[in-house]
Amino acid sequence: MAFPVLGFFVLLLLLVGGTIASDNDDSAFDKNYEVTWGNDHVLSLNQGREIQLSLDSHSGSGFGSYLKYSSGFFHMRMKIPGNNSTAGVITTFYLTSKTSRHDELDFEFLGNAEGEAITLQTNVFVNGVGGREQRIDLWFDPTSNFHDYKLLWNPHQIVFFIDDTPIRVFNNYTNLGVPYPTQPMRIEATLWNGDWASPQKINWAYAPFRARYQGFDISGCSTQSSNVEECYKSNYWWNNRNYWELNPTQKQAYENVRKKYMNYDYCNDKPRFPFGLPKECNIQKK
Numbered sequence: 149m150a151f152p153v154l155g156f157f158v159l160l161l162l163l164v165g166g167t168i169a170s171d172n173d174d175s176a177f178d179k180n181y182e183v184t185w186g187n188d189h190v191l192s193l194n195q196g197r198e199i200q201l202s203l204d205s206h207s208g209s210g211f212g213s214y215l216k217y218s219s220g221f222f223h224m225r226m227k228i229p230g231n232n233s234t235a236g237v238i239t240t241f242y243l244t245s246k247t248s249r250h251d252e253l254d255f256e257f258l259g260n261a262e263g264e265a266i267t268l269q270t271n272v273f274v275n276g277v278g279g280r281e282q283r284i285d286l287w288f289d290p291t292s293n294f295h296d297y298k299l300l301w302n303p304h305q306i307v308f309f310i311d312d313t314p315i316r317v318f319n320n321y322t323n324l325g326v327p328y329p330t331q332p333m334r335i336e337a338t339l340w341n342g343d344w345a346s347p348q349k350i351n352w353a354y355a356p357f358r359a360r361y362q363g364f365d366i367s368g369c370s371t372q373s374s375n376v377e378e379c380y381k382s383n384y385w386w387n388n389r390n391y392w393e394l395n396p397t398q399k400q401a402y403e404n405v406r407k408k409y410m411n412y413d414y415c416n417d418k419p420r421f422p423f424g425l426p427k428e429c430n431i432q433k434k
């Protein structure tokens with residue numbers, strides 16, 4: 149009898165091993181995500197390996213992770229709407245606590261007129277306070293190919309990446325009195341009409357606008373399976389020393405992006421803060 153039992157365990161191990169492995173490659177959408185808005189504007193492609201969000205004059209659409217996380221290295225491969233998706237067609241990928249005083253980390257593509265560079269805005273909210281916008285002109289066309297947009301979040305730093313290039317760093321300066329996100333956050337993605345906030349109005353003759361998303365595996369510590377403190381431990385690879393700060397190559401790439409492509413940084417917008425720049429601005433300038 150011993151042999152079949154052993155066989156059963158080997159089979160079980162293989163099955164469990166298989167599940168863990170697939171977590172790191174091409175998970176289907178349903179495994180980690182659900183549609184949250186505009187069901188009839190969401191299309192699942194390639195057996196759920198790709199999702200298309202649409203925006204027309206009736207509705208936008210969006211999806212979000214089932215779970216909330218307290219640390220991780222999150223990513224989404226995205227191709228954003230082309231064909232005259234003017235400023236106002238907003239494509240997003242972000243983390244949000246969805247609480248009344250929310251923590252949030254945003255990638256927002258603001259669109260642009262045909263032939264002009266697409267602006268990518270990032271923002272950081274802590275305890276309901278945002279206003280930390282940075283904007284860059286992208287050095288590639290995000291409407292023609294998929295790129296990987298990533299958010300590293302550990303107890304030391306939050307880093308926004310495009311592919312492997314860091315474009316923004318927000319350090320944990322809690323000990324210097326700078327707020328840092330502490331609330332569990334959900335991963336969300338949306339395509340919506342933000343033209344109320346834009347100088348250009350959407351031309352609906354070019355609708356529907358379509359964004360494509362891939363990469364639904366999640367490397368994160370979910371606050372359902374662990375408590376928050378547990379999520380800060382170094383047994384999660386994104387929390388270990390290699391991820392506490394940028395390495396020299398990353399630093400150089402980051403400085404290059406800031407110098408060449410950044411067209412707005414709240415830390416340089418003195419008129420906006422008559423009572424002084426937010427604390428983190430003065431620390432990060434060193």
Ligand SMILES: *[C@@H]1O[C@H](CO)[C@@H](O)[C@H](O)[C@H]1NC(C)=O
Nearest residue numbers: 228229230231291292357358
């Ligand atoms: C742009 O429009 C062309 C022609 O209608 C279409 O073939 C193409 O897929 C569209 N591209 C995007 C990114 O929507």
Ligand SMILES: *[C@@H]1O[C@H](CO)[C@@H](O)[C@H](O)[C@H]1NC(C)=O
Nearest residue numbers: 230231232233261262351354
């Ligand atoms: C984008 O808009 C311009 C100006 O209205 C037009 O000439 C061009 O054909 C449009 N491009 C597409 C792909 O629809």
Ligand SMILES: *[C@@H]1O[C@H](CO)[C@@H](O)[C@H](O)[C@H]1NC(C)=O
Nearest residue numbers: 302303320322323328329330
């Ligand atoms: C931020 O850093 C402090 C140490 O300076 C640490 O105690 C705290 O847990 C960190 N906060 C988060 C949310 O990771």
